[in-house]
Amino acid sequence: MQSIRNGKTPSPSSTPGRGVSRKMGNIGITVMLIVFLVAVVFAANQNDVIGWLVVIVSLGWLCLATFVVFSVRGAARKATAKLADATAGLRPAGAPGVSVVDEGTIVRDRKLDHSFKIIQVQSKVIRENLDTDREMVDRALETIEITAHNARGMIKKEDGGPVEGTVVD
Template sequence: MQSLGSDGRPAGRGVSMRMGSAGMAVMLVVFLVAVVFAANQNDVIGWLVVIISLGWLLIFTYVVLSLRGAARKAAERLQAHGGFGAAGSQGTAPVAVDRARDLKLDHSFKIVQVQVGVVREYLGTDEGMVERALETIEITSHNARSMMKTSGEGPVEGTVVD
């Protein structure tokens, strides 16, 4: 959990927040320089540049403040749900983690099926391809089993998926 500063915001600000602040400062400097040059020259084109730079400053301000508000709401929502790592450490694995594991296992089984087809196709004609396919099957099976087991020994535990 992040520590909060005296203003209630997270203590460490991200790169995007610093970039937004730096961008805001640059836009403000551009606007002020345009105002100074327009006041010195006192011509229509100078004041048009001031109006255009003011428009860009307002647009930039709106975008930065909107993104900061959205980021703050998303952070609050994540914190309310325990964040990504906190739920798994409390013993109640979120559904998203189970879904990700199931997708990885499904992918592993697809790899095994493809390599079985390679073995059937090249059996007796290309021993190198057959050896590589068998090695891929062995590695993929090992990785899939390690995703399913909670410990290094004992039977596989989990839910049977049809």
């Protein structure tokens, strides 16, 4: 299964392995055709019943291989067309029952989740050290300010870059 990156479906040319199966089918048909032709030549030279039986058997295998290769190719084309129709018929993102999320959104959401966890930890540090260690409280507040600024930057897509400072856990 392929992932959908940035809301775009992959192009058929980017699907790996399609050319290999086509080449293998062509090689199989070619080998069967050569076997059939060799059997015909030997049967014609020998002109006996066993040679012609070999020709008939090799012709049967050639027909079977040809049928299998072309039916699989046809089924693959039909499946590709149905898949293309199904994906073309999808409702736009945000419509009920359909959700398309690109990887950038997932990464941003994880970063925001991490930022909120940092803020929760630092607020706990502030509660524990409010009356005892003013320096620890100041560092925790600075960490909260930096984290909040960075999180807002992820949401707003600011180009100012992250605020720098010392982060204390």
